Amino acid sequence: MRILAKDIKQAAQEKPSEKVEVKGWVHRIRELGGITFVILRDPSGLLQLVLETPPEFTLETIIQAVGFPGLNDKAPGGVELKVCSLECISKPIGELPYQVNGDPGKIGIEAILDHRSLSLRNPKIRAIFKIQSTIIEAFAAYFRGQDFTEIKTSKLVGSGTEGGTELFEVEYFNRKVYLAQSPQLYKQTMVASGLERVFEIAPAYRAEKHDTPRHLNEYVSMDIEMGFIESEKDLIELEKGMLAYIFEEVARKNKNELEMYQATVPNGEAVFRAPIVPYEEALKIASAEAMAKGSGRIFDINPEAERFLWDWSLREHGTDLVFVNEFPRRHRPFYTYPLDVVRTMSFDALFRGLEITTGGRRQHDYNALLEALPKFGLKPENLKSYLSVFKYGCPPHGGFAVGCERLTQKILGLNNVKEASLFPRDRKRVEP
Amino acid sequence: MRILAKDIKQAAQEKPSEKVEVKGWVHRIRELGGITFVILRDPSGLLQLVLETPPEFTLETIIQAVGFPGLNDKAPGGVELKVCSLECISKPIGELPYQVNGDPGKIGIEAILDHRSLSLRNPKIRAIFKIQSTIIEAFAAYFRGQDFTEIKTSKLVGSGTEGGTELFEVEYFNRKVYLAQSPQLYKQTMVASGLERVFEIAPAYRAEKHDTPRHLNEYVSMDIEMGFIESEKDLIELEKGMLAYIFEEVARKNKNELEMYQATVPNGEAVFRAPIVPYEEALKIASAEAMAKGSGRIFDINPEAERFLWDWSLREHGTDLVFVNEFPRRHRPFYTYPLDVVRTMSFDALFRGLEITTGGRRQHDYNALLEALPKFGLKPENLKSYLSVFKYGCPPHGGFAVGCERLTQKILGLNNVKEASLFPRDRKRVEP
Numbered sequence: 071m072r073i074l075a076k077d078i079k080q081a082a083q084e085k086p087s088e089k090v091e092v093k094g095w096v097h098r099i100r101e102l103g104g105i106t107f108v109i110l111r112d113p114s115g116l117l118q119l120v121l122e123t124p125p126e127f128t129l130e131t132i133i134q135a136v137g138f139p140g141l142n143d144k145a146p147g148g149v150e151l152k153v154c155s156l157e158c159i160s161k162p163i164g165e166l167p168y169q170v171n172g173d174p175g176k177i178g179i180e181a182i183l184d185h186r187s188l189s190l191r192n193p194k195i196r197a198i199f200k201i202q203s204t205i206i207e208a209f210a211a212y213f214r215g216q217d218f219t220e221i222k223t224s225k226l227v228g229s230g231t232e233g234g235t236e237l238f239e240v241e242y243f244n245r246k247v248y249l250a251q252s253p254q255l256y257k258q259t260m261v262a263s264g265l266e267r268v269f270e271i272a273p274a275y276r277a278e279k280h281d282t283p284r285h286l287n288e289y290v291s292m293d294i295e296m297g298f299i300e301s302e303k304d305l306i307e308l309e310k311g312m313l314a315y316i317f318e319e320v321a322r323k324n325k326n327e328l329e330m331y332q333a334t335v336p337n338g339e340a341v342f343r344a345p346i347v348p349y350e351e352a353l354k355i356a357s358a359e360a361m362a363k364g365s366g367r368i369f370d371i372n373p374e375a376e377r378f379l380w381d382w383s384l385r386e387h388g389t390d391l392v393f394v395n396e397f398p399r400r401h402r403p404f405y406t407y408p409l410d411v412v413r414t415m416s417f418d419a420l421f422r423g424l425e426i427t428t429g430g431r432r433q434h435d436y437n438a439l440l441e442a443l444p445k446f447g448l449k450p451e452n453l454k455s456y457l458s459v460f461k462y463g464c465p466p467h468g469g470f471a472v473g474c475e476r477l478t479q480k481i482l483g484l485n486n487v488k489e490a491s492l493f494p495r496d497r498k499r500v501e502p
Numbered sequence: 503m504r505i506l507a508k509d510i511k512q513a514a515q516e517k518p519s520e521k522v523e524v525k526g527w528v529h530r531i532r533e534l535g536g537i538t539f540v541i542l543r544d545p546s547g548l549l550q551l552v553l554e555t556p557p558e559f560t561l562e563t564i565i566q567a568v569g570f571p572g573l574n575d576k577a578p579g580g581v582e583l584k585v586c587s588l589e590c591i592s593k594p595i596g597e598l599p600y601q602v603n604g605d606p607g608k609i610g611i612e613a614i615l616d617h618r619s620l621s622l623r624n625p626k627i628r629a630i631f632k633i634q635s636t637i638i639e640a641f642a643a644y645f646r647g648q649d650f651t652e653i654k655t656s657k658l659v660g661s662g663t664e665g666g667t668e669l670f671e672v673e674y675f676n677r678k679v680y681l682a683q684s685p686q687l688y689k690q691t692m693v694a695s696g697l698e699r700v701f702e703i704a705p706a707y708r709a710e711k712h713d714t715p716r717h718l719n720e721y722v723s724m725d726i727e728m729g730f731i732e733s734e735k736d737l738i739e740l741e742k743g744m745l746a747y748i749f750e751e752v753a754r755k756n757k758n759e760l761e762m763y764q765a766t767v768p769n770g771e772a773v774f775r776a777p778i779v780p781y782e783e784a785l786k787i788a789s790a791e792a793m794a795k796g797s798g799r800i801f802d803i804n805p806e807a808e809r810f811l812w813d814w815s816l817r818e819h820g821t822d823l824v825f826v827n828e829f830p831r832r833h834r835p836f837y838t839y840p841l842d843v844v845r846t847m848s849f850d851a852l853f854r855g856l857e858i859t860t861g862g863r864r865q866h867d868y869n870a871l872l873e874a875l876p877k878f879g880l881k882p883e884n885l886k887s888y889l890s891v892f893k894y895g896c897p898p899h900g901g902f903a904v905g906c907e908r909l910t911q912k913i914l915g916l917n918n919v920k921e922a923s924l925f926p927r928d929r930k931r932v933e934p
Contacts, residue, residue: 072730093730093897095696113649113698132895160895163868187891190695203652210639217545220635222722222906224925225657225705228933239673240681247932249672255934256925263622264527266545273657273704290654298504298525436595455934459619463564463592465525474654493656493688500679501660502687502887
């Protein structure tokens with residue numbers, strides 16, 4: 071019966087004369103005065119094995135060892151296993167393309183992505199996805215706790231709602247369909263149907279030709295939509311609650327993983343005091359920051375502006391989080407609810423200088439939607455499916471989407487969002 | 503401040519002289535001796551409103567009402583609201599295509615799917631997705647409790663691992679990629695990487711030209727994979743534990759929803775006593791059942807055989823669940839681990855006469871995989887990505903996938919699996 075590395079210390083303390091079995095990967099091998107020390111890696115951590123005969127395996131071999139657990143202050147974790155018998159379960163074939171047990175900073179991103187079965191063996195790289203798993207769990211738990219229903223909607227759509235140019239085309243039984251850019255239409259359908267509060271965690275697609283450290287062509291979108299809101303401010307409050315909970319869960323469950331990156335997450339107080347800055351004011355703040363640092367004026371909430379707003383919020387409010395609201399109509403899709411002729415009830419959440427969320431209140435009135443379309447150069451006949459959702463009545467509502475990889479990236483301070491995707495897709499990469 | 507229908511009784515008992523506000527959909531209107539009774543529907547249930555003036559709205563209007571809560575034995579739930587003021591929030595435009603408040607059996611499946619914002623207002627139709635939400639939650643919770651990590655993998659793949667003919671093609675920046683049929687390669691990569699235990703809940707695609715009540719071209723696949731197993735029997739035990747937990751959670755959280763369908767879920771004992779029948783024996787059992795009922799002999803575990811095996815297991819073992827294992831090699835993909843020359847360490851789970859799971863132990867040895875390929879007419883150069891996962895060592899492992907819609911369908915006894923998909927895709931349907 072296998073036991074995990076993390077449980078060996080207890081075995082050594084309680085039953086040192088009882089043999090135990092461990093299984094895992096050979097992380098490191100060191101010879102010292104005729105004795106071989108093998109560091110074994112399993113999902114729970116590292117363990118020192120002490121061998122009296124030189125091993126016949128190389129690094130990254132998967133082994134099974136039986137022996138006596140013993141305390142040893144010099145061993146990692148203060149414990150080791152004196153091996154009686156050892157078996158190779160699976161051996162690597164040929165040379166490893168890179169060293170697994172070192173600093174992942176020395177492996178390039180392409181090599182990391184090319185060999186996921188190898189790169190994820192590095193505890194620091196694996197930590198990214200342990201944290202991502204917590205983020206997904208906490209997101210779902212938070213919204214379930216607020217009476218949201220989890221939904222799963224189709225990723226194959228007859229047409230796009232966010233604009234037609236950035237869609238991937240799918241050959242579907244002799245006709246063309248598209249990969250969904252978001253579950254926008256579907257989550258709004260759920261609100262109109264009286265389900266009222268829904269969330270979905272699913273892939274979303276953008277056929278953008280970007281090649282930046284903040285873009286993916288396929289990403290995990292964590293979406294919510296809810297009925298009976300007044301404005302985007304209700305959504306911002308909800309997102310604050312959600313982020314505070316996610317950060318709390320990550321801090322609680324992923325202490326080791328955060329430490330590997332010397333990363334911290336904001337506490338609840340820091341989340342709740344995040345400022346809400348109207349778009350025009352955000353431009354002024356970003357411009358003032360820019361000019362104070364010798365850059366030019368800012369005319370748009372672009373990546374540069376997002377970073378300046380972070381500088382400002384850290385200094386003025388002691389928080390990594392800023393909400394920008396009241397985006398102008400021209401910057402938002404046709405379905406965004408107007409605040410007045412120029413502004414909308416919309417918002418972005420910026421975390422550590424990166425937009426992680428876009429959201430807002432939506433237009434729920436069928437006739438108002440019909441009136442809005444021509445202003446956006448859209449025709450009702452091309453949006454039949456979308457419009458039909460509102461034909462039988464729909465409560466005032468809104469929602470937002472959080473980019474899972476971006477949130478992961480910013481929690482850990484990763485340079486590239488691709489590091490936070492197991493199998494990222496970009497213009498060049500579709501393998502593995 | 504809005505309160506929900508389900509909380510009105512408590513308000514009537516505790517503070518009948520305090521006004522409360524409710525919001526929801528007009529489910530039914532009835533006039534009786536100058537008084538109008540409106541049944542309001544909100545996410546929590548139904549509530550009778552008493553109006554002294556005839557209303558100016560029709561069925562399915564979204565309203566907001568303020569009034570005094572009062573106990574009334576004749577009202578649904580024993581409580582009603584005497585309305586003081588009322589406001590229309592959103593009105594349906596034109597005639598409803600069908601009646602929302604009736605028996606959904608009278609609405610055809612196509613009409614249900616064409617108008618989801620309407621059909622989901624029917625409490626019985628909505629119940630399907632309340633249960634599906636519990637299934638997804640319970641699946642994730644069960645595997646997290648067993649130290650599995652949730653992963654999210656790409657749905658765009660360079661090639662298929664399950665066979666090349668049933669793939670949807672995607673136009674991806676001037677090259678062709680495919681929609682993933684399963685996360686097979688990716689979840690195995692995770693095992694090889696030492697993450698060891700992973701699960702994923704995500705869409706999967708099959709470009710099959712089926713048009714049956716059991717097939718979808720896009721479905722929600724609940725996948726798991728784990729390292730260090732001996733045989734498919736370890737997986738069957740795991741699946742039993744999972745199913746017992748899911749059923750328990752559905753019974754606990756969805757009592758009302760099950761009642762609407764007069765449905766029950768098996769208890770834990772019934773799940774754990776499910777028989778495990780080797781393929782050849784299953785054929786004999788199904789044939790005997792078939793012949794006893796005047797049908798011909800069974801030569802394959804086809805839908806008919808699955809139903810006969812259910813009859814048998816109900817009668818002989820008092821359970822809705824049967825596992826068939828040891829499928830012949832010719833029926834299983836190349837990566838299935840052999841038990842001997844003919845049989846494999848594979849299994850299906852049949853629930854109430856329908857296959858809801860396929861799984862098995864996989865071949866983890868690189869050289870054994872290379873040897874197996876020609877027997878399946880496959881060439882190593884076409885499976886480079888797949889093979890590379892095993893090159894640096896991989897523990898013995900296996901996994902399975904549960905079809906979320908099929909499990910939902912069989913819990914409720916739905917005729918067609920499409921009823922258990924919010925926006926199903928088949929050969930003809932890509933809208934809404």
